[in-house]
Amino acid sequence: MIAPFIHEYRASRVVFGPGRRRDLAAEAGQLGLRRLLVVTTPEQSHLGREISQVLEDACVGHFDGAAMHVPVEVARRAANAARDLGADGCLAAGGGSAIGLAKAIALETGLPIMAVPTTYAGSEMTPLYGLTDHGQKRTGRDWNVMPRTVVYDPELTTSLPAGLTIASGLNAIAHAAEGLYAEDASPIHKLAAEEGIRALAASLPGLLSTPHDIGLRGSAQYGAWLCGSVLGQVKMGLHHKACHVLGGSFNLPHAETHAVVLPHALAYNGVCAPEAMAALSRALGGGPPLDALDEFYGRVDAPRSLSAIGMPEHGLDHAADLICTAPYPNPRPFIRSEIRAMLQAAFEGATRPCASSSPHGSRR
Numbered sequence: 001m002i003a004p005f006i007h008e009y010r011a012s013r014v015v016f017g018p019g020r021r022r023d024l025a026a027e028a029g030q031l032g033l034r035r036l037l038v039v040t041t042p043e044q045s046h047l048g049r050e051i052s053q054v055l056e057d058a059c060v061g062h063f064d065g066a067a068m069h070v071p072v073e074v075a076r077r078a079a080n081a082a083r084d085l086g087a088d089g090c091l092a093a094g095g096g097s098a099i100g101l102a103k104a105i106a107l108e109t110g111l112p113i114m115a116v117p118t119t120y121a122g123s124e125m126t127p128l129y130g131l132t133d134h135g136q137k138r139t140g141r142d143w144n145v146m147p148r149t150v151v152y153d154p155e156l157t158t159s160l161p162a163g164l165t166i167a168s169g170l171n172a173i174a175h176a177a178e179g180l181y182a183e184d185a186s187p188i189h190k191l192a193a194e195e196g197i198r199a200l201a202a203s204l205p206g207l208l209s210t211p212h213d214i215g216l217r218g219s220a221q222y223g224a225w226l227c228g229s230v231l232g233q234v235k236m237g238l239h240h241k242a243c244h245v246l247g248g249s250f251n252l253p254h255a256e257t258h259a260v261v262l263p264h265a266l267a268y269n270g271v272c273a274p275e276a277m278a279a280l281s282r283a284l285g286g287g288p289p290l291d292a293l294d295e296f297y298g299r300v301d302a303p304r305s306l307s308a309i310g311m312p313e314h315g316l317d318h319a320a321d322l323i324c325t326a327p328y329p330n331p332r333p334f335i336r337s338e339i340r341a342m343l344q345a346a347f348e349g350a351t352r353p354c355a356s357s358s359p360h361g362s363r364r
Contacts, residue, residue: 002187005185005186005187006184006186007186007187007188007189008233010127010143010146010232010233012125012146012147012148012149012150013027013030013148013149013150014149014150014152014225015027015149015150015151015152016151016152016218016221016222016225017152017153017154017218018153018154018155018214018218019153019155020151020152020153021050021051021054021116021151021153021155021156022054023151024051024054024055024091024114024116024151025054025055025056025058027114027149027151028055028058028089028091028114029058030149031089031112031114031148031149033058033088033089033112033114034057034058034088035058035059035060035085035086035087035088035089036055036058036059036060036087036088036089036090036091036114037059037060037061037062037063037078037081037082037085037087037089037090037091037105037111038051038052038055038059038061038062038063038090038091038093039062039063039064039066039078039090039091039092039093039094039098039101039102039105040062040063040064040066040092040093040094040098041064041065041066041067041094041095041097041098042064042065042066044064044093044094044098044118045062045064047093047094047118047156048062048064048093049062051091051093051116055091059091060085060086060087061081061085061087063077063078063081063082063101065077065078065101066078066092066094066097066098066100066101067097067101068097068247068251068253068254069097069100069130069132069137069247069248069251069254070097070100070101070103070104070129070130070131070132071131071132071133072131072132072133074101075101075104075105075108075131076108078101078104078105079104079105079108079109082105082109082111083109087111088111088112089111089112089113089114090102090105090106090111090112090113090114091113091114091115091116092113092114092115092116092124092147093115093116093118094116094117094118094119095117095118095119095121095123095168095255096119096121096123096254096255097254099113099115099117099121099123099124099147100123100129100130102115102147103123103129103145104129104131106144106145107129107142107144107145110144112148113145113146113147113148114147114148114149114150114151115147115149115150115151116150116151116153116156117150117152117221117224118156118157118160119157119160119164119168119224119255120157120165120168120169120171120172120200120220120221120223120224120227121168121171121172121224121228121254121255122171122172122175122224122225122227122228122229122231122232123228124147124150124228125147125150125225125228125229125231125232126146126228126231126232127141127142127143127144127145127146127232128140128141128145128231128232129141129142129145130244130248132248135248135249135251136248136249137244137245137247137248137249139244146232150225152221152222152225154214154217154218154220154221155214155217157217157220157221158211158212158214158217160211162207162208162211163303164255165204165207165208165211165220166204166208166259166300166301166302166303167253167255167256167258167259167302167303168224168255169200169203169204169220169223169224169300170255170258170259170262170300170302170303171254171255171258171259172196172200172223172224172227172228173196173197173200173201173227173262174239174240174243174258174259174261174262174265175196175227175228175230175231175236176192176193176194176196176197176226176227176230176231177193177197177239177262177266177276177280178231178234178236178237178239178240178265179192179193179227179230179231179233179234179236180193180194180273180275180276180279180280181237181269181272181273181275181276181331182234182235182236182237182329183235183329184234184235184329185230185234189230189233189234190279192226192227192229192230193226193227193230193279194279194280194282194283195223195226195283196223196224196225196226196227196229196230197223197227197280197283197284198223198282198283198284199219199220199222199223199226200219200220200223200224200227201283201284201285201296202219203216203217203219203220203223204220204300205299205300207220208300208301235328235329236328237265237269237328237329237330237331238265238268238269238323238327238328238330238332238334238339239258239261239262239265239266240328241323241327241328241330241334242261242265242319242323242339242342242343243257243258243261245319245322245323246261246306246311246319249315249318249319249322250310250311250312250315250319251310252306252309252310252311253309253310256303256309257306257309259302259303260303260304260305260306260309260346260349261306261346262293263290263293263294263297263353264342264343264345264346264350264353265342266280266289266290266293266353267290267342267353268332268338268339268342269330269331269332270289270290271332272331272332273331276331277289280292280293284296290353294351297351298351304349304351305346305347305348305349306343306346306347306349307347307348307349308349311347313347316340316343316344316347317340319343320336320339320340320343321336323339323343324336324339
């Protein structure tokens with residue numbers, strides 16, 4: 001029997017394939033955009049220059065100040081630059097930092113966005129945004145910040161370092177894993193989530209030895225597209241609330257934080273989400289899901305501990321308090337003592353997080 005559900009489609013154009021960045025001028029023309037501001041991080045300035053050349057007369061400037069977690073002061077400078085240049089749209093090239101900044105510009109100015117992702121973060125497929133001010137990350141959902149056109153070119157991911165390839169891919173897997181048990185997930189969302197995890201799990205190990213394999217890069221990007229689509233359509237739970245707190249309040253690297261927290265969040269929720277855990281097992285090749293995930297983490301040398309990525313142990317209590325403030329919808333209620341224990345295990349890098357034997361109540 002199929003459970004009742006609601007599934008809503010939202011318009012977004014996806015252009016996928018090696019070399020498709022060369023079509024950006026034509027894609028901008030389809031949207032009627034003639035004065036695009038290209039947005040990148042400082043490290044991706046070279047990509048911004050390449051994109052600007054492809055756009056030719058459709059580019060009016062390049063802002064290369066995007067930063068992790070989108071500090072509000074950076075967002076203000078970028079929005080002012082877009083206004084000063086008379087931009088009629090933004091084109092974000094890079095990972096979550098660049099795309100997040102373009103969303104902040106759109107939130108303030110209403111300008112439409114195009115995106116050329118070079119990691120597997122998935123932000124390009126979502127209406128979600130985040131802004132960090134005085135150590136607090138505020139997130140929200142607004143369909144006006146959803147990129148109108150996303151161009152996936154696997155050739156642009158071949159220079160992604162091995163560590164970031166893995167962390168970014170695990171970040172994408174985390175989006176889909178929470179989509180498997182989201183309270184508003186439809187059968188289509190769940191199918192996309194499982195297939196996205198499968199595609200990433202099949203491609204990431206090979207990219208460690210053959211990072212320039214365009215076939216594997218394309219498979220990983222395909223998986224990231226599906227995982228990002230799920231992230232944008234359903235409500236996330238404990239994993240994402242924890243990562244938003246840890247990243248925004250302690251300035252931890254985004255992808256690595258998601259990679260470290262994922263096994264622990266799944267262990268916390270698994271007892272209340274058996275169907276989701278079964279789908280995760282299938283996507284990872286079978287076996288007990290947490291064991292399969294642990295084995296996969298070992299194969300790709302995934303980040304394991306919060307301490308290794310800069311989390312101070314004295315901040316764990318404060319993080320637990322913040323996580324339990326305005327909890328996200330989740331299969332299990334947020335229990336402060338158990339979340340604190342989860343954070344401690346993630347801090348220490350426990351490779352086999354213990355699955356809870358008690359649901360401690362029903363979904364909230």
